[in-house]
Amino acid sequence: MFRNLGLATLVVILSAGVLMMSGCESKSQTGALIGAGAGAGIGQAAGGDTESTLIGAGIGGAAGYLLGKHQEDKQEDEDERDQTYRNIQSDTVTVWVTNSNGSKTPVTLEKENNGYVGPKGEFYETMPSEADLRKVYGF
Structure with missing residues (x-):
């Protein structure tokens, strides 16, 4: 179990390093990258094999993408509302x-x-x- 936790921690740390070195163009891309890294770490810790790691990365990446996309949509709505307010003025x-x-x-x-x-x-x-x-x- 400790070996799996150590490997999961390593995966998360490496994913965070990649995120800092590579700039994502959007919140959905950033969310997908963070989610995939976290999901891979959780999958490895839970299952202890490659299949679990890959499943975790896939689920985490998809969830992270959806959360990031939601934030983008929310920001677009706020930008449009702000523009409308400025137009009134x-x-x-x-x-x-x-x-x-x-x-x-x-x-x-x-x-x-x-x-x-x-x-x-x-x-x-x-x-x-x-x-x-x-x-x-x-x-």
């Missing part, structure tokens, strides 16, 4: 255009006279819909 309106791949593109319109001016200088007499803006700024 100024003469701009930001419309989030949903693209064909599910990503979102912010399009900031300036209130001017009796309409709105887009980033490319186009004028809208009324507030354009997301569908109208997707034609110009979406993909």
Whole structure:
């Protein structure tokens, strides 16, 4: 049992070292890496064989990815809410255009006279819909 605990500790330490040396681009990637390392350590400690270590790494990686993705989504929601608040305080309106791949593109319109001016200088007499803006700024 002690041998398994020592090996599990070593796996976790090595995983943490890899995490510090390699930069992850997103919270979901970071979560997956941390989860895989922790899951591998727990799997090794629980089962004491390679199969248990790999199963633990897989489950931990998946759980870590999901937790990281949840944090990313939460941050995006907060960013959109903050942008909306800033828009209320100024003469701009930001419309989030949903693209064909599910990503979102912010399009900031300036209130001017009796309409709105887009980033490319186009004028809208009324507030354009997301569908109208997707034609110009979406993909």
